[in-house]
Each structure stands twice: as C-alpha cells, then as structure tokens.
Amino acid sequence: MxxxxxxxxxxxxxxxxxxxxxxxxxxxxxxFISSSLQSILGLAVGTTFIMIILKAVGTPFSPIVQRLAxxxxxxxxxxxxxxxxxxxxxxxxxxxxxxxxxxxxxxxDKAILLFLRLLxxxxxxxxxxxxxxxxxxxxxxxxxxxxxxxxxxIEFTVRYFFVLGEELTRMKLARRARAYDLNQSIFNRKAxxxxxxxxxxxFIRSMGRAERVYFAMLARGYGGESYGKEHQAIKxxxxxxxxxxxxxxGFVCFTLSIKLLEAGGFIG
Amino acid sequence: xxxxIEVRDLFFSYEEGTQALKGINLDIKKxxxxxxxxxxxxxxxxxLLHFNALNLPQTGKVRVEDLEVSKKTExxxxxxxxxxxxDPDDQIFSMTVREDVSFGPLNMGLSSEEVVxxxxxxxxxxRIEDLADKAPYHLSYGQKKRVAIAGVLAMRPDIIxxxxxxxxxxxxxxxxxxxxxxxxxxxxxxIVIATxxxxxxxxxxxxxxxxxxxxxxxxxDKGILIDPYIIEQADLDFPxxxxxxxxxxxDGDFFFPMxxxxxxxxxxxxxxxxx
Ligand SMILES: Nc1ncnc2c1ncn2[C@@H]1O[C@H](COP(=O)(O)OP(=O)(O)O)[C@@H](O)[C@H]1O
Ligand SMILES: [Mg+2]
Numbered sequence: 001m002x003x004x005x006x007x008x009x010x011x012x013x014x015x016x017x018x019x020x021x022x023x024x025x026x027x028x029x030x031x032f033i034s035s036s037l038q039s040i041l042g043l044a045v046g047t048t049f050i051m052i053i054l055k056a057v058g059t060p061f062s063p064i065v066q067r068l069a070x071x072x073x074x075x076x077x078x079x080x081x082x083x084x085x086x087x088x089x090x091x092x093x094x095x096x097x098x099x100x101x102x103x104x105x106x107x108x109d110k111a112i113l114l115f116l117r118l119l120x121x122x123x124x125x126x127x128x129x130x131x132x133x134x135x136x137x138x139x140x141x142x143x144x145x146x147x148x149x150x151x152x153x154i155e156f157t158v159r160y161f162f163v164l165g166e167e168l169t170r171m172k173l174a175r176r177a178r179a180y181d182l183n184q185s186i187f188n189r190k191a192x193x194x195x196x197x198x199x200x201x202x203f204i205r206s207m208g209r210a211e212r213v214y215f216a217m218l219a220r221g222y223g224g225e226s227y228g229k230e231h232q233a234i235k236x237x238x239x240x241x242x243x244x245x246x247x248x249x250g251f252v253c254f255t256l257s258i259k260l261l262e263a264g265g266f267i268g
Numbered sequence: 269x270x271x272x273i274e275v276r277d278l279f280f281s282y283e284e285g286t287q288a289l290k291g292i293n294l295d296i297k298k299x300x301x302x303x304x305x306x307x308x309x310x311x312x313x314x315x316l317l318h319f320n321a322l323n324l325p326q327t328g329k330v331r332v333e334d335l336e337v338s339k340k341t342e343x344x345x346x347x348x349x350x351x352x353x354x355d356p357d358d359q360i361f362s363m364t365v366r367e368d369v370s371f372g373p374l375n376m377g378l379s380s381e382e383v384v385x386x387x388x389x390x391x392x393x394x395r396i397e398d399l400a401d402k403a404p405y406h407l408s409y410g411q412k413k414r415v416a417i418a419g420v421l422a423m424r425p426d427i428i429x430x431x432x433x434x435x436x437x438x439x440x441x442x443x444x445x446x447x448x449x450x451x452x453x454x455x456x457x458x459i460v461i462a463t464x465x466x467x468x469x470x471x472x473x474x475x476x477x478x479x480x481x482x483x484x485x486x487x488x489d490k491g492i493l494i495d496p497y498i499i500e501q502a503d504l505d506f507p508x509x510x511x512x513x514x515x516x517x518x519d520g521d522f523f524f525p526m527x528x529x530x531x532x533x534x535x536x537x538x539x540x541x542x543x
Contacts, residue, residue: 219353219420220372221375
C-alpha cells in the first residue's frame, strides 16, 4: 500500500510465498474470531500470536508502532473515557465541585478489551500487508470471486488516497512558499478561511488528477475484463497447494482454539 | 507509403460546452515523425486522446491502422497506439518502477514470462535498468518521464504519442529524450508529439501540423515554420535560428536554415565564399 509495506512485501519468507487467497481468508477468519473473543487473556494470546508471526517474517517493530500510533491513541482515549461511563464496581472516585466522578473496574476491562480487539485486527491486516504486495492482494480478491466492481472500488480508493496525499503536500509547500504561517492558531477567521479553501481546491484538483490518472490507466489497456485474464487461466503452480491449505487451517485453528478455550471457561 | 492514422472531419466538444475540435483532417504516414504544433488551448491534447480511443469521435472519423476508432475497437486501438502523458505523475502509480512498467503488458493478458521480457527490454530502451526496484515517487522528473515511456514501450505499440514531451525537462533530459525518440523511429515506430516548441519541431519532425482553435491551419515540412502568415495566425514564434537569419541581408542563397546544424553549415559556406 505504501512504500514501507511494499518493500516488506517484496521479501521472500514462506509466508510471503503462501497463496494470497489463503492469506486473505486466514486473516479475515482471524479477525472474525478474535473480535468475538470476550476475554482479555484470549485476545492477548491472539495478539501475541500475530506479533510473533510479524516478527518471524522480519517486520521491524518500531516503524509499525509509528504507523499504528492512531490505534494507541484510540486505546488511550478508551481508557480515559470508559472507566467513567461504565457502571460497575467502583475502584476510585473524585469529587469535582459538587460532581462526583467514579471509575469502575468493568470500564477499564471493557476499554482494554476493545483496544485489544482493534489492535489484533489491525495487526492481522498489517501482517497481510507486510507479506503481500498490493497488486497480489487485489488479484487475490478477484480470484476469490469478489465482484469486479467492489475490487475496483478498493483499488481506486487506495490509489486515490495517495494521489490526494501528494496533492496536499504540494499545496502545503506552495502555501509555505508564500509565507503562510503554519503555526498560527487554526481558530482565527483567516486561518479557517484558508483551510476551507484548501479543502475546496484539494477536492477540485484531485478530481482532475483522478480523471487523468484513470485516463492514463485506460491508455495502458486497463479495463475490467482484459485485466481479469491474468487470473482466468490459473496456472498449475498458481493453484492452491496442500502446504497453503495446511498453513491456513493451522492459522485459523489456532485462533479458533483460543475461542474454544474461552467458551469452555478455561481462560478469561 | 501507408497511412497509419487518418482523421476525417473530426469535431469534439467537452461536456460543459467548449468546442475543442472543429473539423480536423489529417493523415499520418507509417514510420513518420509528426509534430502537432499549436499554442495552449489549440486542441492538441484533445486530438491526441482520439488516437488512443480515450476520446471517441463525436462527428467524423478516426482510423488507426485498419481500425475505425469506436467503443468496440478501443481496446485493440490502445494496444496499437501508446500514449505518454504530459505529467508522468498522472501515469505512474505503482510502488516500484518494475511493477509500473508491467501494468500495460499485464493488462494485455500476456504470460508472466513475456511480461518480464518486455519490461526488461523497455527499461533498457530508456536506460533505467538500475531503477527497476526503486519507488517512482523518489525519482527526478526526467527519470519519471522515462518510467512513463518505458510503461508504454513495454506494450510494444506501433505508434507512440507524446503530449508535450519536453515540458519541464532539463537540457540533459531533453537530449536523452531526443535520443530515445530517434531510437524509436529507427525501430520503425511512428511517433507523434504535441508541442508548442517551434525549435523542437524544426529540429526533430519530418512533418508538421499546425493547429489553432481546433482546426488545422497548415501542414507540411518544416518550411511552413518560416511562413510569417502561419506563424502569426497560430500565435507561435519563428524558430530561434530562423529569427537570426531573417535579420540578415539576402545573399542570393535561398537556403534558409532553421536548425543549429543547418545554420552552422550555412555560416561555414558564407565564410568560405568570402575568403
Ligand atoms: N477536460 C476538459 N473539460 C472541458 N474543457 C476542456 C477539457 N480539456 C480541454 N478543454 C478545453 O478544450 C480546449 C482545447 O484544450 P486542449 O486540447 O487541452 O489544448 P492543448 O493541448 O492544445 O493546450 C481548450 O479550450 C480547453 O480549455
Ligand atoms: Mg495539452
């Protein structure tokens, strides 16, 4: 998707070489099961499992953590909010004026649970991303018979996202070149007006660019059907191999076993 | 010689009403080097997009090789005619150069072995083999231009169209591109470029088509570039070299130089005569 992941995904470990369809299904399966887990321990095991695989395929952790900053921010926000809005066993309380604020254990648990669910899902997608190039993922969707229109939408959304980002960077530079002060408060009228204009122009410019990008793709023969030929005749070595299936089953079974242990009351 | 592109009475209006082409007639011969010359807004890009079936004729006809350009033939036309867009950033969107160059061949449904072969030879043709695994975003403008060209060459079209190919290129980039264009002509490709650069047209083209406000104003060899009526009508400028020799007194030699090379040989002749 971005260059960082694209470089990771050009490595060659046994997981990189797995069939893309198996990877997609495994990851979706993992997310499905792990987000239904009810216990912190179960989720922690699932999350650790993904992290171990990420490490095994040679993903450096600190850039990942940077990229996932928003997940942690979100987690932080949950921890700050949930304990105070969830009814349950009181663990501490403050008096602010004539208002009393109480934090509950249930709230904290709930926040951690939600955070872990999000984290494990995001890490699972990261794993897919780090071991599969964007093009392969898109082709994987196609081979899984996802409707062409849906695949197209995903493909373009991702591409235009970058087009948009580039456009924004360019405009930022141009604004700075004309001595626009980036550090001023965004709440004065002039700044708000500038921001509104930037958004409007960004929209218009990216529409224009998106159209040109699309034209350039058409010019090189892009267009639903012929593009699909790439997978219509699936070659022998492209068929899903036993090893792929075993791996996929192993991956999903591990996750499933956490679920079963939890359901059986062994953990959590 | 055989025409590989024929345009007959072509009109085209954009949705919001601008009539960009108003009855274009044009023949392009196989293996020729054609410069479509005209000021900004003349309709050059609009015309070029017809050759690649990205614009379909509203009235009139466009033929490419034996095909009439239409919705039905657009896919085949696009494999015969390659288009290099003005801004390489519009054309390049993949994460690596190699992946981007293979986009066209993959769309053509070629086998992966064939794709690899074509990508390698396209990269070699524009001399960027060493950039194959780089991310296009970090390349210089000139390098991106080459990636964009390679992406088209890999489809092995007979006809290649360039929209403003020299815009924003530095002198080295221009020289490199001229060399690539020369190589392609030698291979037998037909090359069409749109430009407002009269010097370039004089230097490179064997046929020049001047268009102005959606109509063909004149066509012919570079001789038309010193016709004051045409140049003025088209809001263009004389080639730089021609401007110099226009100011010099008539000397009975009717050869009028337009390129630096021609100017040098004329000056040498004058010096020899005067010695
Ligand atoms: N996408 C578009 N929508 C509406 N009008 C356009 C579009 N592209 C070009 N035009 C108009 O069509 C005319 C010809 O433009 P164009 O073919 O881009 O000229 P050139 O390439 O010679 O500069 C101009 O008046 C231009 O404003
Ligand atoms: Mg143009």
